[in-house]
Amino acid sequence: MDHIRNFCIIAHIDHGKSTLADRLIQRCGAVDPREFRDQILDSMDLERERGITIKANTVSMPYTARDGRTYELNLIDTPGHVDFSHEVRRSLMSCEGALLIVDASQGVEAQTVANLYLAMELGLQVVPVINKIDLPSADVDRVMEEIDRDLGLDPFASIQVSAKLGTGIDDLLEAIVTQLPPPKGVPEEPLRALLFDAQYDPYRGALLLVRLFDGKLRAGTRVRFMHSGQEHKVEEVGWQRLKHIPVPELSAGEVGYVLAGIKSLSGLAIGDTLTEAERPAAEPVPGYREAKPVVFSSIYPMATDEYEDLTKALEKLKLNDAALIYEKDSSAALGFGFRCGFLGLLHLDVLQERLEREYDLSLILSAPSVRYRIVLADGSEVWVDNPTFYPDPGSIQESYEPYIKATIMTPERYLGTVMELCRERRGVETTFNYLAAGRMEVISQLPLAEVLFDFYDRLKSITQGYGSFDYELLDYRLADLVKVDILVNGEKVDALSQLVHREFARPRALRYCERLASTIPRQQFKIAIQGAIGGQIIARTTINAFRKDVTAKCYGGDISRKRKLLEKQKEGKKRMKMVGAVEIPQAAFVAVLKTEAPADEE
Amino acid sequence: MPPPSASRPGLYVHVPFCAQVCPYCDFSVLRGGAAARRRYVEHLLAEVPLAAADWSDPDPFDTVYFGGGTPSILPAAELARVLETCRRHLPLVDEPWTCLEANPEDVTPESCAEWRGLGVRMLSLGVQSFDDAALRFLERAHDSARARAAVETALAAGFATVSVDLIYGLPDQDEAAWRRQLEALVALAPDHVSCYQLTIHPRTRFGVAAARGKLRELPDERQAALFELTHRFLADAGWPSYEVSNFARGPEQRSRHNRKYWDHTPYLGLGPSAHSLAVATPTSARRFWNELRTPHWERRLAAGERPLEGEERLGPRELATEALMLGLRTAEGVDLDAFTQRYGFDLEASNAPLLVELQASGQLVLRDRRLVPTLSGLAVADGLAAAFTIPS
Numbered sequence: 001m002d003h004i005r006n007f008c009i010i011a012h013i014d015h016g017k018s019t020l021a022d023r024l025i026q027r028c029g030a031v032d033p034r035e036f037r038d039q040i041l042d043s044m045d046l047e048r049e050r051g052i053t054i055k056a057n058t059v060s061m062p063y064t065a066r067d068g069r070t071y072e073l074n075l076i077d078t079p080g081h082v083d084f085s086h087e088v089r090r091s092l093m094s095c096e097g098a099l100l101i102v103d104a105s106q107g108v109e110a111q112t113v114a115n116l117y118l119a120m121e122l123g124l125q126v127v128p129v130i131n132k133i134d135l136p137s138a139d140v141d142r143v144m145e146e147i148d149r150d151l152g153l154d155p156f157a158s159i160q161v162s163a164k165l166g167t168g169i170d171d172l173l174e175a176i177v178t179q180l181p182p183p184k185g186v187p188e189e190p191l192r193a194l195l196f197d198a199q200y201d202p203y204r205g206a207l208l209l210v211r212l213f214d215g216k217l218r219a220g221t222r223v224r225f226m227h228s229g230q231e232h233k234v235e236e237v238g239w240q241r242l243k244h245i246p247v248p249e250l251s252a253g254e255v256g257y258v259l260a261g262i263k264s265l266s267g268l269a270i271g272d273t274l275t276e277a278e279r280p281a282a283e284p285v286p287g288y289r290e291a292k293p294v295v296f297s298s299i300y301p302m303a304t305d306e307y308e309d310l311t312k313a314l315e316k317l318k319l320n321d322a323a324l325i326y327e328k329d330s331s332a333a334l335g336f337g338f339r340c341g342f343l344g345l346l347h348l349d350v351l352q353e354r355l356e357r358e359y360d361l362s363l364i365l366s367a368p369s370v371r372y373r374i375v376l377a378d379g380s381e382v383w384v385d386n387p388t389f390y391p392d393p394g395s396i397q398e399s400y401e402p403y404i405k406a407t408i409m410t411p412e413r414y415l416g417t418v419m420e421l422c423r424e425r426r427g428v429e430t431t432f433n434y435l436a437a438g439r440m441e442v443i444s445q446l447p448l449a450e451v452l453f454d455f456y457d458r459l460k461s462i463t464q465g466y467g468s469f470d471y472e473l474l475d476y477r478l479a480d481l482v483k484v485d486i487l488v489n490g491e492k493v494d495a496l497s498q499l500v501h502r503e504f505a506r507p508r509a510l511r512y513c514e515r516l517a518s519t520i521p522r523q524q525f526k527i528a529i530q531g532a533i534g535g536q537i538i539a540r541t542t543i544n545a546f547r548k549d550v551t552a553k554c555y556g557g558d559i560s561r562k563r564k565l566l567e568k569q570k571e572g573k574k575r576m577k578m579v580g581a582v583e584i585p586q587a588a589f590v591a592v593l594k595t596e597a598p599a600d601e602e
Numbered sequence: 603m604p605p606p607s608a609s610r611p612g613l614y615v616h617v618p619f620c621a622q623v624c625p626y627c628d629f630s631v632l633r634g635g636a637a638a639r640r641r642y643v644e645h646l647l648a649e650v651p652l653a654a655a656d657w658s659d660p661d662p663f664d665t666v667y668f669g670g671g672t673p674s675i676l677p678a679a680e681l682a683r684v685l686e687t688c689r690r691h692l693p694l695v696d697e698p699w700t701c702l703e704a705n706p707e708d709v710t711p712e713s714c715a716e717w718r719g720l721g722v723r724m725l726s727l728g729v730q731s732f733d734d735a736a737l738r739f740l741e742r743a744h745d746s747a748r749a750r751a752a753v754e755t756a757l758a759a760g761f762a763t764v765s766v767d768l769i770y771g772l773p774d775q776d777e778a779a780w781r782r783q784l785e786a787l788v789a790l791a792p793d794h795v796s797c798y799q800l801t802i803h804p805r806t807r808f809g810v811a812a813a814r815g816k817l818r819e820l821p822d823e824r825q826a827a828l829f830e831l832t833h834r835f836l837a838d839a840g841w842p843s844y845e846v847s848n849f850a851r852g853p854e855q856r857s858r859h860n861r862k863y864w865d866h867t868p869y870l871g872l873g874p875s876a877h878s879l880a881v882a883t884p885t886s887a888r889r890f891w892n893e894l895r896t897p898h899w900e901r902r903l904a905a906g907e908r909p910l911e912g913e914e915r916l917g918p919r920e921l922a923t924e925a926l927m928l929g930l931r932t933a934e935g936v937d938l939d940a941f942t943q944r945y946g947f948d949l950e951a952s953n954a955p956l957l958v959e960l961q962a963s964g965q966l967v968l969r970d971r972r973l974v975p976t977l978s979g980l981a982v983a984d985g986l987a988a989a990f991t992i993p994s
Contacts, residue, residue, distance in 0.1 A: 489959075524985050525963035545963065547826030550846050550983040552798040554931060555863050556614060556877040557629075560889055560914060563924050569988045581959040581989075 001253040002182050003069060006211065008076045008091050010119060011101035012109040012468065016131045020101060020163035021059075021075060025242070027169050028061035028073065058197065058209055058255060060239045065177045073176060074255040076196070076211075090196045090271050092118060093285065094211035094255060097125040097180030099172070100153070104130050104138035104160075107439065108146045109409055109468040116151055127179050128158035129172060134165050150435055183213075185252030190281040191215030191223070193250075193258075193274040200319045206262040209240060210274060211255050213285055218249040222277040223260065226284040228269055231277050232260035268319060293341025294402065294473065295368050295452060296385035297348055298329045298495065299355070300337030302362035302586050303574055307336050313359035314338060317351065324351060329386070333493045333579050334364055339386055342368075345452060364577070364589040366495040370448045373400040373476050387497040390483045393534070401447050401479035404471040408442040414463040415440050421458055425450035426501065445474060449501070453508075484509050484538070486516070486592075487530040491580045496592060506531075509539035512592050517541040519588035527582050609867040610664040612859045613692065615684060616873030617673040618642070618896050621705070625741050625807035626769070626800060630875035630894050631671045642873075642896065643680050645903045647687045649872050652908045654691035659868050659880065662693035665859035666700045672728070674704035678716035685720060692870070699723050699858045706744040706752030714759035724763040724794070724857065725756045732786040733779070736772055753790045763855050765794035771820050771828050772800055780828055781835065788839045793855040797832050798847050799825060829981045844933045846980055864928040866921060874899040874909075884944045885918040918945050919992060927987035935966075935974035949973070952993045960986070 011017035061073045076091045092098065098119045102108055119126055128147050130140055144155035159175050161168030197209040210217070217223070221234045236259040238246040250256040262268065273284035301310045318324050324347075329339035342348040348368060355361045371385040375398045384390055406427070410418050415432060419442065422430045427444035435441055446455075451471065459467045482505050486496040500508050509531025516529045520543055531539035554562060576583040619639055620631045634642070666688070668681065681702075688694060701724040702717055709727065717725065729749045731737050737745060744752070756764045766787060770780050787795060802812045802819050811817040820828070833843050841849040845864070850856045862869050866887065871878045877891040890913035893899040902909035916924070922945035929936035942948050950957065957973075960966040965979030965986065975983055 524965060524982060524989050525959055546822055546982060546985065547978070548822050548829055548981045549985050550829075550931070550981055552801050552847050554846070554928065555860060556869060556871055556879075557875060557891065559863060559924060559928070560877070560891075563920065563927060566923060566927055566984075566988055573988075581956045 001185065001251075003071045004074065004183055004253045005071055005097065005176050005180050006074045006076065006095045006183055006253070006255055007097040007099060007176060007180055008095045009099045009101060010112065010115040010126075011131075012103070012106075012112045016103070016163045017077075017101055020099075020129070020131060020161065021077060023161075023163050023166055023169045024073075024075060024173065025059060025061060027166075027173060028063045058240050060241050060255060063173055063177070066174060067177075071177055072254070073173075076255065089118060089122070090194075092122050092124060094194055094196045095124055096183055097127065097176070099129045099176070100126050100151070101129045101131050102143055102147060104132045104140055104143055105135050106466070107139075107143050108150045108435075113150065113407075113409075113470075116153075125180050126153060127172075127175050128153050128155065130158055130160045131163055133160045134162040134167065146435070146439075183253030185212065185214050187214070187216055187252040189214035189252070190279045191217055191221075191274065191276045192281045192283075192285055193217055193223075194285045195225070195268070195270055195272045195274060198268055198270060198319055200316050204259055206260070206268060206319060207244075208258040208260065208262075208268075208274075209255070210250075210258055212250055212252050214252050214281065215276065216249055216251045217256075217258065217274070223258075223274045224277040224280060225269070226273040226275055226281070228272060230268075232262055235259045235261050293323065293325055293343060294370060294448060295342045295344055295348055296339060296371060297342070297368045298331065298334075298337050298339050298366040298386065299326075299352070300331060300334035300364045300366075300495065302364060302577075304335045306361055309359060310338070310355070310361055310363075313355050313361060314340075316359075317354060321351070323347065331366075331388070331495045333491075334366075334495045334577060337364075341385070345456070362586060364495065364586055367498045367592075368452050369499060370402050370452065372479070372481065372499060374398070375400070384499070387483055387499050388494055390497075390499060393483070399479045399481045400476040401449055401481070403445050403474045403477050404448050404451060405474050406442075406444050406446050406451065406469060406471045408444070408459065408467055408469050409435070410440050410442060410463050410467040412438045412440050414467065415442070417462045418442050418459070418467060421455075421462060422446065425455060446471075447477075447479065447501070448473070449499075482533050484512075485532045486512050487528075487532055488516070488520075488579045488582050488584065489528055490530075491582075493579050493584075495589070505533060506538045510541075513539045513541040515592045516584075516588055517543050519591040520582070520584055522546040523583060525581070609862065609865070610661045610695070611659055611868040611870060612665040612667065612862040613663040613688060613694070613698070614667045614669060614859070614869060614871040614873075614876055615646070615673070615688075616871065616876040616892075617668060617670040617676055618874050619670065619675045620672045621675065621707075621743055622741065625811075626802070628803035628806050628809075629671065630896065632896055634896075639676060639680070641900065643676070643683065645900045646684060646873055648903050649909065650684075650687045651691045652903075653870060653872060653878075656908065657692065657870055657880070660693065661868075662695045663688075663870070664695045664698055665862065666694075666698045667859040668700075668702045670703055672705050672708070673702050674708035674713070674717075678713070678720060681717075682720055688872075697721060701726060701857065701859055703728060704752075704756075706749045709752035709755050711755055711759065714756060714761070718759060718761065723761060724765060725759075725761045726765040726767060726794075726796070727752055727756060727792075729753065729766045730769045732783055736769075736775075736783075739772060740769060750786075750790065753792055757790070757792065763793040765796060765857070766790070766792045767796045767798065769798050769800050770832060771825055773818060773820065775820070775828070777827060777831055780831060784832065784835045784839075788836075788841075793851050794857065795836060795841055795849040796847050797836075797849065799829065826978075826981050830977060833977050833980070842933070843980075846931045846983060864932060866925065885921060885946065887916040887921060889914050889916060918947070919994075921945055922947050922992050923987075926990055926992070927984075930973070930975050930983045930986050931980070933974070935969075935972045937972050938968075939971055947992050949990060949992075952991050956989055956991075960989070 009017045058076045062070055063073050064070045076094050100116055130143050147153050147155045159168055159172045161172055192213040193210040195208055195210055199207045201207050217237055219234050219236055223234055224231045236246050237250045238244050238257055240257045275281045301307050314326055323343050326338040326340040330336045355363055369385050371383055374382050374384055374396055376395050377397045408418055419430055422444040425446050427446045430444040433441045459469055480502045481499050482502050484498050484500050484505050485492050513529045513531050522543055525545045527543040529541045530537050576585050618630050618632055619634050623631055700722045702722045703726045705728050730740055730742055732746045732749055734746050802808045808817055836849045841851055843849045844856050868881045869879050874892055874896045875894045879887055879889050881887045890910050893909045893911045899909045938950055964976055967974050979986055
């Protein structure tokens with residue numbers, strides 16, 4: 001076990017985690033140079049494109065150290081965004097150590113701090129890594145000061161690297177071997193293997209990634225999931241290099257994959273503990289907790305015949321995303337779909353993109369909502385995360401909404417605008433602290449609902465990209481809620497209904513109306529778009545009808561061509577949703593629900 | 603809608619030659635000297651028996667339409683040979699209603715007399731404009747004086763119907779300028795008028811200019827204004843429209859040939875790019891078309907082959923789609939019951955909210971069980987047709 005090091009990399013978005021992982025893999029020769037492509041761990045297109053790691057991925061690397069011994073380095077990749085802290089937790093639990101990357105010019109960010117605390121809470125040994133030292137703007141001295149003061153870590157234990165150029169990688173590998181502890185665990189004890197990730201392979205079923213804490217695991221063993229109670233016979237175990245390498249046995253301290261002929265995707269809970277059915281462990285690996293969704297949205301297929309495909313796609317994505325929850329939903333305007341719960345807006349965004357790209361689905365998502373607690377006049381209590389089920393206002397005594405504690409880090413020069421943003425979003429008890437020179441930390445208590453609606457984009461915009469943001473849920477507080485409906489030619493589009501704080505109802509409704517007006521193409525007749533609370537219209541826009549589109553000539557040779565054009569047009573309409581006689585393209589729903597960058601940005 | 607056998611088929615002959623190719627034209631046209639024209643006629647004569655062998659409709663053709671291009675470029679004797687050959691191989695009524703498209707520069711008392719001798723009843727004049735600047739912009743060979751003279755000559759020659767083609771919606775054309783054109787037209791008092799809004803097709807010189815940003819179609823609002831002006835002005839002057847771009851003094855002056863395209867009456871087309879429709883039953887038809895380019899068309903014929911480029915089968919769905927799309931372009935509109943009876947789709951039942959909306963917004967009226975487009979509806983007839991659902 002002495003030769004094993006299980007570690008992860010903690011970093012803020014864009015601080016170079018994936019590039020660093022690439023260098024480590026390359027240096028260890030875990031991958032043939034011909035097969036090497038940048039950012040190997042970010043296997044999904046989406047991750048490569050956005051430069052963020054969404055799904056934790058993992059890789060084992062053999063490394064011959066300066067002491068002449070060969071070590072098995074298990075790099076457990078962690079996702080890098082605030083929405084994914086549950087995945088971070090699972091990944092961290094599988095490690096004894098962590099590399100904490102700090103950008104040499106940008107310094108310590110809120111995200112980094114949050115994940116560092118998580119790592120410390122779980123007892124991980126942390127090695128600070130200062131990356132991007134090659135940049136002209138790099139300020140290593142300042143960053144070392146921040147590591148000392150803001151993170152409380154020993155700045156002199158930090159390793160300076162440039163992942164891009166490969167500088168310092170050897171020193172870093174040595175630090176992994178010398179500074180991080182080997183795993184503990186007893187191979188003779190009953191099996192305890194933490195399921196920290198799973199992938200779906202269409203040919204082999206579920207591929208489980210596990211970290212063994214105690215015991216041994218080999219093909220033929222009958223295993224039990226300690227939380228779900230499911231039992232399966234192990235078919236194959238092995239190492240997760242860049243390819244899967246079967247081995248006869250995994251032992252305590254090791255990280256590897258398990259195939260157990262699991263065909264059904266549902267019912268697997270990431271974070272569960274595998275044990276031997278014959279000789280079960282007394283306790284599972286601690287720290288398992290269900291990820292709680294805080295953002296809710298309904299997802300509908302654009303074409304109703306894609307409902308089945310959507311069902312299957314969600315089942316598959318659920319396997320790799322323990323935090324995703326969903327149930328059947330239906331809308332008068334959009335037909336059958338699913339009400340889904342997410343950890344945050346990025347989580348929602350990522351799921352949508354994965355469904356569209358990996359499963360080729362065309363989707364409409366309803367306005368994201370938080371979950372409200374509503375006390376009715378008769379004293380009973382209901383939880384509402386879907387405007388459709390908002391009770392009759394007359395029957396409501398009080399409504400409560402979730403509040404968060406937001407921690408925002410920003411350069412000092414943006415302090416005023418950040419405070420102003422918090423105020424705009426109904427932030428209370430907003431305070432600030434000085435961190436290192438020129439850096440501020442703003443703490444504010446905000447309604448989660450106000451953060452859902454383009455808060456992060458606005459923050460990025462007003463701080464020119466320097467602001468970072470993390471949050472935790474606080475409690476529920478009294479809220480003055482109204483339900484805003486959007487009507488198209490008098491018909492309510494239920495998927496666009498929203499629960500909004502009363503003072504924001506009118507501007508929000510107007511913004512929705514305007515966005516719809518700019519994305520619904522002109523049609524045969526004038527279209528009235530209205531925002532309403534109950535029967536009261538609070539916002540209104542119109543789309544004028546088009547006036548002239550008729551083809552001038554239509555004789556023998558023109559008819560087929562014209563009919564085919566018409567058929568194509570009609571085919572395109574299947575991608576439209578009818579509300580009364582009005583055709584609404586998917587783009588309109590997307591535009592309404594999308595956050596909007598202010599005009600001064602890009 | 604009458605069953606297809608009630609209407610006799612029409613014969614179309616495409617003459618692809620033009621003295622010069624207009625910058626807006628996307629038809630199959632080419633410039634060709636006398637030798638090329640003679641070669642074309644020989645091939646056309648060869649096509650007739652091949653087409654006839656495949657034409658099983660026993661009803662005689664009661665219209666013949668020489669379109670182009672510029673059919674008036676061909677000597678009358680050549681046209682006569684074509685007609686003769688057609689009569690030899692195809693069933694033709696004794697005096698088919700024959701239409702000839704002519705350019706003003708070809709119209710003289712002598713040529714008119716020759717065409718009358720061939721049995722031409724309708725002469726369709728490609729005037730396009732009575733304004734010299736517009737004619738230069740459209741790169742027409744004639745000037746406005748020649749255009750007026752041609753109309754007067756044709757009217758004096760005793761054709762049953764003299765028709766004038768005009769183009770409107772030129773860039774920068776305002777309502778006053780177009781009204782002057784309409785006034786000039788009305789002063790000449792032809793029997794029939796076709797007013798085509800300028801359409802910029804991609805593979806034309808205008809299309810190229812538009813792609814380079816040097817030419818723009820009029821904005822929607824101004825097109826609509828000109829469209830309405832045209833229809834109102836001509837209706838007031840005694841030429842009500844019977845289709846999007848066609849106006850006639852009375853039902854007798856309407857184009858008997860063109861209406862066959864709009865109600866699925868069979869038609870046979872000869873010459874490059876010509877389209878044909880053979881109707882087997884009310885809900886099954888075959889449309890086929892000739893090679894678009896004259897050299898290809900000739901090569902196929904030289905090899906003794908039928909010069910077809912493609913064909914399609916039309917079932918109830920395709921026919922219904924076309925009937926709706928074409929019907930909504932006409933003053934007669936779509937007869938709901940006849941539509942259901944012929945094609946098996948109940949338009950009314952499957953488009954109830956739409957029908958309410960379209961009537962409320964004044965684009966359609968329901969009159970005598972017919973869906974009739976209003977003037978503003980006619981201006982957006984493409985969108986109207988697209989808005990309807992034909993159930994599956």
